[in-house]
Amino acid sequence: MSFRRSITHSSDHLLEIVDDVVEISKIEAKVIRILNKEVNLNQMLQRVYDRFKPDAAEKNILLRYDAPMDEKEIIITTDGYKLFQSLNNLLSNAVKFTFEGKVEIRILF
Numbered sequence: 001m002s003f004r005r006s007i008t009h010s011s012d013h014l015l016e017i018v019d020d021v022v023e024i025s026k027i028e029a030k031v032i033r034i035l036n037k038e039v040n041l042n043q044m045l046q047r048v049y050d051r052f053k054p055d056a057a058e059k060n061i062l063l064r065y066d067a068p069m070d071e072k073e074i075i076i077t078t079d080g081y082k083l084f085q086s087l088n089n090l091l092s093n094a095v096k097f098t099f100e101g102k103v104e105i106r107i108l109f
Contacts, residue, residue, distance in 0.1 A: 009054060016088060023085070039080040040073050045105055048087045055095045062102035063095065074107065 026032045049065040056063035094103045 005054065012051070016085075020085070034079045035081070036077050036079055038075050038077055039083065041076050041107065042067055042072070042074050044080065044084055044087065045107070048084070048091055049105055051088065052091045052095050055092075056103060059095065059098070061095060061098050061100070063105075064102055065105040 023032070045065060046067070049063065053063050091103070091105070
């Protein structure tokens, strides 16, 4: 991984940690709001995949994303920010605690 990519990757991760701390504070203060809107699920999963692909490659783990429906848009109504946070946390843990083999991202209907 290049030095520039490493700095960008680390700063993105730090920002996610700060966002998580702020989110936890909001939950504890009972100030949290759900903002439902249309979200392109394929696009979101691609972003999550792109975010963790370098981490998986460093550990020699295959990270695989099978885009459903031939990469057509899958539009859902949800709080996109919270869903993105949840997917990031799930994939982060999957990559972190997988020591060999692969991690797959799939949507099943």
